[in-house]
């Protein structure tokens with residue numbers, strides 16, 4: 273087995289949580305190939321620099337269980353559709369990584385053998401050490417959770433040094449910047465402050481999971497080219513949350 277670990281880099285293994293909704297780009301539904309390929313290329317660049325890269329992708333561009341339930345669907349069934357949406361996004365990302373010359377595995381938390389191998393933390397770690405990008409699809413496999421929570425859970429299980437949330441805003445603000453243009457961005461803050469002030473960018477279950485396991489969390493703009501490589505190189509991009 274070849275290891276991708278490189279002592280010269282700041283992080284050995286990261287988990288990158290990608291916004292499903294951001295994959296929409298300027299489209300009304302589905303996946304914008306330009307965004308998909310750019311993000312795949314950036315993840316691959318970081319992986320080739322010697323950092324092991326696991327990925328969790330949201331499903332907000334396709335379905336969210338809560339939204340389906342509001343329209344009358346059974347919540348559990350709606351959440352299952354949401355989890356399957358993350359599988360579709362994961363397959364698209366796997367395809368893009370492979371088209372760019374990388375090696376990528378999709379491990380799913382729901383049993384869909386023909387589509388992806390069933391998730392196991394030990395197998396995921398083996399693939400990461402062998403130089404594959406590993407996409408953890410279908411969230412936690414359970415309804416009533418989000419892919420933010422799945423990302424924090426997988427990051428802890430996979431012994432990642434850093435969880436990075438790539439989203440539609442460029443960090444954590446003292447209020448939702450999409451609703452309040454006067455909101456101020458934090459460069460750094462503690463989990464205590466983020467949790468107490470209920471700063472909505474990441475759900476509370478995910479924040480608590482990171483805090484309790486001393487896993488630093490970075491939040492940055494998924495549309496900013498080069499941001500991922502810069503963060504991994506130790507540059508202060510977006511917001512860093514620490515214990």
Ligand SMILES: Nc1ncnc2c1ncn2[C@@H]1O[C@H](COP(=O)(O)OP(=O)(O)OP(=O)(O)O)[C@@H](O)[C@H]1O
Pocket residue numbers: 290291292293294329330331332333419438439440441443444445446447448449450451471472473474
């Ligand atoms: N205090 C805050 N700071 C920054 N963003 C915030 C804050 N409060 C709410 N938000 C909102 O949170 C959103 C990101 O959260 P959301 O869960 O929608 O993420 P996402 O990355 O789009 O997830 P998905 O993968 O489900 O599509 C941002 O678009 C922003 O408008």
Ligand SMILES: O=c1ccn([C@@H]2O[C@H](COP(=O)(O)O)[C@@H](O)[C@H]2O)c(=O)[nH]1
Pocket residue numbers: 292329330331332335336337338350351352353354355356357358410411412413414415416417418419420422
């Ligand atoms: O563990 C999980 C993760 C996700 N879901 C469902 O999938 C959608 C899409 O995920 P987002 O985090 O909103 O992008 C989510 O709304 C849930 O319906 C889930 O049930 N369990």
